[in-house]
Amino acid sequence: MSELSSSLPPLSFDLSNMAVFLDFDGTLVDIAERPDAVIVAPATKRAMDQLSTTLSGALAIxxxxxxSDIDRFLEPLHLPVAGVHGLERRSHGGALSAYPVDAALLESVAERLAPFLAAEKGLLLERKRSSIALHYRARPELKDACVAAIDRATDDLGGIHILRGKMVIEAKAGSSNKGDAIDAFLGEPPFAGRVPLFAGDDVTDEDAFAVVNRRGGISIKVGPGETSASYRAGSIDDFLGWLELIADDLERANGA
Ligand SMILES: [Mg+2]
Incomplete structure (x- = not known):
């Protein structure tokens, strides 16, 4: 694959009044063969710690x-997080809000998928409170079969929303998306009144790019693919390098 060049906001950009929102997989860490095998680099954690401090806490994942997965990967950081594509959210103050979920509905999706999973090695079914994710990272050739299996398992069920990401297909028990989550954060302190910046790598991040663009913020696509984002990082490393530089810059400006 050829190198993709980056067009990131210049370092002279004043980020001091920004609210920074970051996707996790494919943005802060590489997609690993198993979802639990990712590791956040110490330099990345340090940059997020700096950013959170200099932005008065206006940094969220x-x-x-x-x-809970994000807390474990980012330890000792404990940031505001929107999880499961906006179906769950923890505010800066620590308040949890979650979309009401029909657990029996998700249970029946899992039961219907069981024979497919038993027949194909290497697939992983991840159960979340508000969704079921079918990961095929270890069997990428099964993508179409996985899409068909999820369709079969859900096509007569109301209230289920299908989301296709990188190496994963997800059945969500609600329609909230990442854009809704950013809107919700921006209605609360310390995010309210700030200009949003969001970086993400996947098709599921386009909802967030749309919200950020509408609000006159900065949208950054990480890696290849069509996007409505206004900037692009050619790779995760390019993005993390930029993030570390602006975190240092902001910290210096704050200390001056
Ligand atoms: Mg991602």
Whole structure:
């Protein structure tokens, strides 16, 4: 694959009044063979710690993961998080809000998928409170079969929303998305009154780019693919390098 060049906001950009929202997988860490095998680099944690401090806490993770997973990966940081693509959210003050979920509905999706999972090795079914995710990272050739299996398992069920991401197909028990989560954060302190910046890598991040663009913020696509984002990082490393530089810059400006 050829190198994709980056067009990131210049370092002279004043980020001091920004609210920063970051996707996790494919943005802060590489997609690993198993979802639990990712590791956040110490330099990345340090940059997020700096940013959170200099932005008065206006830094949040907006992810498809469970909130508890993000806490574990980012330890000792404990940031505001929107989990499961906006179906769950923890505010800066620590208040949890979650979309009401029909657990029996998700249970029946899992039961219907069981024979497919038993027949194909290497697939992983991840149960979250508000969704079921079918990961095929270890069997990428099964993508179409996985899409068909999820469709079969859900096509007569109301209230289920299908989301296709990188190496994963997800059945969500609600329609909230990452854009809704950013809107909700921006209605609360310390995010309210700030200009949003969001970085993400996947098709599921386009809802967030749309909200950020509408609000006159900065949208950054990480890696290849069509996007409505206004900036692009060619790779995760390019993005993290930029994030570390602006975190240092902001910290210096704050201390001056
Ligand atoms: Mg991602």
């Amino acid at each position: 907006v992810t498809g993961r469970n909130i």
